[in-house]
Amino acid sequence: MDRQFALDILLKYKQEKSYLNLSLHACFQNQQISREQKDFITRVVYGTVQNMLYLEYLLEPHLKTRVKAYEKMLLLMSLYQHEFMDSIPDYAIVNEAVRLAKKKKGTKTAQFINAVLNHAFHQHRSLDELDDEKERLSIETSHPLWLVKMLSKQYGEEETRKICYADNEVPYKSARVNTLKTKKESLLKDDMWSEGQLSPDCLYYQRGNIANTKYYQEGLVTIQDESSQMVARLLNPQPHEYILDMCCAPGGKTSHLAALMKNQGRIDAYDLYEHKIPLVKEQMQRLGVDIVHVQAYDSTHLIELYPADTFDRILLDAPCSGLGVLARKPEIKYHDSDSMDEIIQIQQKLLENAYFLLKNGGRIVYSTCTINKKENGKQIETFIKNHSDMKKIEETTILPYQYHSDGFYMCLLEKE
Numbered sequence: 239m240d241r242q243f244a245l246d247i248l249l250k251y252k253q254e255k256s257y258l259n260l261s262l263h264a265c266f267q268n269q270q271i272s273r274e275q276k277d278f279i280t281r282v283v284y285g286t287v288q289n290m291l292y293l294e295y296l297l298e299p300h301l302k303t304r305v306k307a308y309e310k311m312l313l314l315m316s317l318y319q320h321e322f323m324d325s326i327p328d329y330a331i332v333n334e335a336v337r338l339a340k341k342k343k344g345t346k347t348a349q350f351i352n353a354v355l356n357h358a359f360h361q362h363r364s365l366d367e368l369d370d371e372k373e374r375l376s377i378e379t380s381h382p383l384w385l386v387k388m389l390s391k392q393y394g395e396e397e398t399r400k401i402c403y404a405d406n407e408v409p410y411k412s413a414r415v416n417t418l419k420t421k422k423e424s425l426l427k428d429d430m431w432s433e434g435q436l437s438p439d440c441l442y443y444q445r446g447n448i449a450n451t452k453y454y455q456e457g458l459v460t461i462q463d464e465s466s467q468m469v470a471r472l473l474n475p476q477p478h479e480y481i482l483d484m485c486c487a488p489g490g491k492t493s494h495l496a497a498l499m500k501n502q503g504r505i506d507a508y509d510l511y512e513h514k515i516p517l518v519k520e521q522m523q524r525l526g527v528d529i530v531h532v533q534a535y536d537s538t539h540l541i542e543l544y545p546a547d548t549f550d551r552i553l554l555d556a557p558c559s560g561l562g563v564l565a566r567k568p569e570i571k572y573h574d575s576d577s578m579d580e581i582i583q584i585q586q587k588l589l590e591n592a593y594f595l596l597k598n599g600g601r602i603v604y605s606t607c608t609i610n611k612k613e614n615g616k617q618i619e620t621f622i623k624n625h626s627d628m629k630k631i632e633e634t635t636i637l638p639y640q641y642h643s644d645g646f647y648m649c650l651l652e653k654e
């Protein structure tokens with residue numbers, strides 16, 4: 239049954255471009271699935287997508303004609319288990335694939351799957367066929383060639399190599415201590431937690447899903463990547479200030495801002511999508527935050543809601559291409575590269591709104607979870623060129639290989 243679940247999620251991803259985490263979550267609502275089964279399904283689904291280009295490369299010589307989506311995904315998923323899951327014997331992988339194919343498509347397809355897998359398992363295609371360095375890196379780490387070329391241009395070949403390898407590793411699991419309810423030192427008494435490397439509020443943990451623990455349920459911690467925890471601190475909001483959070487859902491940084499303000503003052507928080515708002519409200523309630531006023535609204539039009547010079551500080555955690563979080567969301571790397579150009583324009587509009595609404599002497603943090611420089615440093619360069627009263631105070635890029643965390647960009651700006 240486990241492989242059937244994994245295959246269904248992978249096919250839905252291929253056909254509908256569905257998000258893997260949402261499909262897995264929906265699948266796991268079924269109470270019959272044990273922890274071990276969930277781990278297996280998650281690993282096969284993420285592993286297959288993460289290594290898709292490499293698996294397609296291995297499979298290619300063994301297919302004489304085009305195959306249908308079902309057969310192709312079943313083959314790729316089986317090849318993933320053969321290549322990356324040493325504990326599963328080959329005969330078990332083949333038997334399970336043949337059983338699934340027979341049930342869904344009949345004996346002929348089952349025989350085809352059996353033959354292709356037996357060939358592919360015994361005649362391993364070498365990467366040495368690829369002479370071009372970038373092409374080889376692209377296939378080896380399953381990053382589309384355009385992405386490898388773009389990163390090489392922006393960061394150089396050596397950094398790109400490190401980024402691509404890190405994208406295929408498992409990032410550290412990190413939580414943020416909710417200082418409105420407890421202290422990090424108290425939590426560290428339980429050896430399930432260890433200290434982070436970058437953020438003073440970060441705790442690492444090893445075990446599965448902390449959402450089921452009392453720490454999470456009582457609002458003592460929240461799940462947040464360590465790089466992302468650096469953003470609210472960079473803005474450094476003070477108690478009693480008036481803060482704007484322009485793109486807030488699901489509320490990770492909003493609640494961090496509130497904690498740094500000791501839950502005193504006011505945060506107006508917006509997100510474009512109505513359906514995300516209850517999630518933000520739930521988070522605030524669980525974490526004991528009551529200074530946040532959250533609404534669905536398009537923040538590219540916020541200047542229509544407020545007069546100029548309204549806010550002391552503004553967080554613009556902008557929508558972006560997400561190229562810093564490929565280890566956690568591998569499906570993003572296969573998105574169409576054209577969508578990045580649209581996002582750059584939205585980011586520009588959001589920045590213009592932030593500029594208008596910021597008080598003189600006030601500060602903005604612009605942040606993204608991408609490492610595409612066009613959405614980051616270049617975006618800010620243009621913004622400053624257009625607004626000579628905006629001064630860059632501090633700018634940080636975190637690459638995914640540095641701390642086993644998300645790749646992030648954050649820039650602190652001040653209005654003179």
Ligand SMILES: C[S@@+](CC[C@H](N)C(=O)[O-])C[C@H]1O[C@@H](n2cnc3c(N)ncnc32)[C@H](O)[C@@H]1O
Pocket residue numbers: 484485486487488489490491492508509510511514535536537538555556557558584607
């Ligand atoms: C990077 S996420 C924000 C993460 C959030 N700050 C946190 O820490 O939990 C970007 C968010 O921007 C929202 N968004 C996209 N376009 C927007 C717009 N025009 N106005 C407001 N929010 C927008 C998306 O729905 C998404 O939730």
